[in-house]
Amino acid sequence: MTHASDARVQRMRPLPPKRPVIVSVLDVGTSKICCVIARLTPRPIGDILPGRTHLIEVLGFGYQRSRGIKAGAVVDLDQAEKAIRLAVDAAERMAGLTVESLIVSLSCGRLGSETFSVKYDLSGSEVSENDIQRVLEIGASYKVKDGRTIVHALPIGYALDNNRGIRDPRGMIGSSLSVDTHLVSADAVPLRNLEISVNRAHLEVETMVATPYASGLSTLVDDETQMGVACVDIGGGTTKISVFADGQCVHVDAFGLGGHHVTMDLARALSARLVDAERIKALYGSVIATDSDERDMVTVEPVGDDDVAHQVTRAQLVEIIRPRVEETLEVVRDRLHASGFAGRVGRRVVLTGGASQLTGLPELARKVLGRNVRLGRPVGVAGLPEAARGAAFATAVGLMIYPQVAQIEQFSGRRKSMALAANGGFVSRMGAWFRESF
Secondary structure, three states, rough: EEEHHHHHHOOOOOOOOOOOEEEEEEEOOOOOOEEEEEEEEEEEOOEOOOOOOEEEEEEEHHHEEOEEEEEEEEEOHHHHHHHHHHHHHHHHHHHHHOOEEEEEOOOOOOOOEEEEEEEOOOOOOOHHHHHHHHHHHHHHOEEEEEOOOEEEEEEEEEOOOOEEOOOOOOOEEOOEEEEEEEEEEHHHHHHHHHHHHHHHOOOEEEEEHHHHHHHHHHHHHHHHHHOOOEEEEEEEOOEEEEEEOOEEEEEEEOOOOOOHHHOOOHHHHOOOHHHHHHHHHHHOOOOOOOOOOOOOOOEEEEOOOOOOOEEEEEEHHHHHHHHHHHHHHHHHHHHHHHOOOHHHHHOEEEEHHHHHEEEOOOHHHHHHHOEEEEEEEEEEEEEOOOHOHHHHHHHHHHHHHHHHHHHHOOOOOOOOOOOEEEOOHHHHHHHHHHHHHH
């Protein structure tokens, strides 16, 4: 067993409340690697949205086809480093800034959740800010299994003298203060390999954010997170699940099925190249049969010089695609039930991620999951290119929202580099460092 202080992802300081800052984020996925540089400006008083204390303005955007990544994990350091460099370079050129460190998404390492409670003796006194910090520090010493790293430690509810459901206990009186904490952990080795691939591009990892948590932050509305909802992010190589209730993230999960598996099924069944199978999936793929499918023909390009093009019906495509998508949704359903949070989800599921765009997927998901389903897109960000405003970029947008809610997690000392600065200049970064350190 390892102490959390010895095995936890670096956390970041809360954002300064009165001045704009620059954040750089990196979404590392199986199908794409995306870097975004954005300016976060404090919202005017009275214009604060739940979880959105700052306005987000995109300054730079870089996008690359993923290389050296499988199911969110690094399998080729050289290829992954090259793709990260290209994505970051494109964002830097667009923004006119130099990136030193990044907030990075994490979907590998068998993400898992557990909930625990810790208690602190108040001796009948009033709850102060120091008391809250002490009870969170006690939670920060929670032990995880060997080989696991704590990614998030999210307080999800306070209790005074066993009276639960307290959101902010400051100023209240009681004998004991306790906090329920949602702990997100991952295998340390793939997490470290992801960090190495970023370091090899001469960049520092400011912090890592679990992909399902980030996707939920960008696509869910406040009413949904209060009443209970599951966000299902279907990416290229993995499907990620996050459950929100009472305004907090209470569970995350991930497994290795996604849109790339559908592409592989098409490539094998149609004897097509992967690039052609991906194009056919995007243009003609569906999981719902229609009356015209038997008549609509799709041309499959030849694989080699000696091969010839052939045609298939859209009905045949549905027969290939639907079983894999049904399997993925059935795993989602089973994982939700196994988590113990199926009841908290109620009847609301939000689908996002690039593979959620398959025609007919919401209808099939309603049938398999037995819940109301809608497609979720990231909202509330200015300056994103038109091509980057879809569900495939939900995680990248969530990474830009995360610094606005990071203060709920227990802060730990930061690395030598800093992701946040008033602007891109060296002098301003040094000034910010002195202001925050002394």
